[in-house]
Amino acid sequence: MAKILVPVKRVPDYEMKVKIAPEGNAIKTDSIKWIVNPFDEIAVEEAVRIKEAGSDVEVVVVSIGPEGTSEQLRTALAMGADRAIQVITDAEIDSDCAHRILAAIYQQDDYQLVIMGKQSIDSDANQTGQLLAAKLGLPQATFASKLEVSGDWTSAKVTREVDGGLETISVTLPAIVTTDLRLNEPRYPSLPGIVKAKKKPMDVVELSSLGVEVSPKVRVLAMEPPAARSAGIKVESVAALVDKLKNEAKVI
C-alpha cells in the first residue's frame, strides 16, 4: 500500500478582517476563525482523488500547532483522508521549524509522496516544501497544476505553473509536490464524511518527543495593515470620466 503524507496548516479565515495585536508584530488571535490553508485543502483533495481513483493508498494528514488545530485535521479527515497526526505546540513555527518537524514525521513511516500547499496564506513564505525536499534529499515539483502518479508508484508526472506557461516534468518517487490554485477544486466535506471522520484515528505527538529543536530563524519585527483606500469620486459625465482616465489615472 502506498502512503501519501499531506501537511495541513491552520490559518485565519481569509474572509475575516484581521487586526494587529498591540505588540505590533502579530495579528490578534482571540476572535479569529481558523480554516485549513486553502492550498493545503487542494493538497488533501488531490491525495483523496488519487486514492479514489482506485489505487491502494493511505492518506495521512499532519498538522503542527496548538491543541485546537485538531479541527482542521478533522476537516481533512471528513474530506476523505484516512488518519491524522497532530503535533501539538504553542511555539512560534516558521518555515524552517516546520520543515524540520515534517521531516521527522516523514521519517517515522514509509511514504511514497508528500503533497503540500505551495504556501500558506498567512505568512506567504513559499519555502516549506522546498526546504523539506532539500532536507530529505528528495525531488521536488512545485506549483503543480496537474499530477499523475505512475501505476507502480515509482514516478510522477507533474505539470507546473511557471512564468508565462506550463512545464511538465517527471520526478522519481518519493517526492515532494506543492500545489497551485488550479490543481483541483476541493470538495465540501459531506455530512456522512464528517460523521465518519469522528471515528478515524488521530495520533497526538508531543513536539518534544520528535527531538527537533524549534528556534525560529525568522523573527517578525512589525506588521502594518494595507493603506486605507481613499474614497472614490462620482463624475458628472462620460466626457469627465474619459478626461480623468486620460489625464489623472493616465490609463488610456
Added chain:
Amino acid sequence: MAEYSFALSEEQRLIQESARKFADNEIWPAAPAFDRSGDFPRDLILKAYELGFVNQLIPEALGGAGLSNLDTALVVEELASGCAGITTSCVANDLALIPIVIAGSDEQKKRFVKDIIAARKFASFCLSEPGAGSDVAGLSCKLEKVDGGYKLNGAKQWITNGGVADQYTVFCTMDKELRHKGICCVVVPADAEGVSHGPHEDKLGQRASNTTTVNFDNVFVPESSRIGKEGEGFVIAMETLDITRPLTGVIAVGIARRALECALSYACQRKQFGKAIAEFQGIQFILADAATEIDAARLLTLRAAWMRDNGINNSLQSSMAKRFAADTAMKVTTDAVQVYGGYGYTKDYPVEKLMRDAKLLQIYEGTSQIQRVVIARELVKAAAAKES
C-alpha cells in the same frame, strides 16, 4: 442527558461550516434565477443530496446522514440562509421518509427508504387536501379494501416536490366518519397506474420549491405498501410533524438571519443626511430588535430539537419555536425591506425575495394560528392535570 450547554462540539462546528459554505457558494448565487423562473433546481439539489444535505435525519444504515435533530437544525439554518425554497425541497424528502422510518417494517424501510436514497430519488409527503388543511383529521382521500390490498382515490393539494417525486407517502381514510381513527398511511410509486400530478403552482415565494397537486384515480395499493396498522396513519403523521416542526422553525431563522445580514451591510453603506443610515437611531432599533428576536427564535428551535433528541415530549416547545420563528422571519424580512427603502422593493436587491419566502413559514406545517391552538391546548392540559 447533556447538562445545560450552549457550546457546539467540534463535529457540529464542522457540519455547520460545511453547510454554510455550500449555502454561500452554491445556493445563494443560484437562488435569484430559480426564484424568477420557478424551475426545479434539480442539479443543485442532487449536489446537496451527494453531500448529505438531503435525508439528514434518516439513519446511516438506510443511506441517510444519521444526524441528530439538533445537528440537522444547525445544517438547515445554513441552507435556508441560501434559499428557503431550495431548502424546503431538500427537507421534503426527510418529511416523506420519516413515516416509513418510524412505522415501517424492515422490508419496507429497505424498499421505500434505502433503495430510494441509493438511487438519489425524491419522495413527497401527501397529507393536505383541497378541503383539508389545518383540519388534518377531516381528510377524505379514500382507501377501500379490495382483493390483495386497497384501492386509493382522491386528491392531495400543495405537495412539495409533487411534480418531481418518484414516490408518495399518502395519508388517506378508510372511513371519513371515524376522523383521525380512520386514517392510514400508504406508500405509492409515482409511476403506478392512476397516479398523476398537476402543474407547478405559481407561488408568491419559495418559488424554486416544486409544489403541485397529486391525484389518485383507482390506484391499486398492495397490502405490503401500508405503513403501520390500519387506522394508525394519523398518529404516524403527527409524530412525523413533531420531528420536522423545529426544522421548519430553523428555515425561518435562516431567512431572518440573511435578511438582517443584508440590512446591516446596506445600512452601513447607504448615506442620507450626510451619514450612514446605520447611525440613525430609528434604523438602529430595527436592527437591534431583529438581532435579538432571531437569536430567541434560534434558541427556541434548537431547544425543541434537543428535547426530541433526548426523548422528551416537545409538542409545546416545538409549536412555540415554529410559531415564533415564522412570525420573526416575517417581521425581520419586512423590516429589512424598510431599511433598504425603495431599493428593497425591487428585484435588484435580495430582501424582497426573503420577505416573500418568509410568508410561507407562517402557513405550512401548521399555520401560526394552529401553533397557538396547540400551545394553548398543551398549557390548559398541564394546568388541568395540576388541578385534579
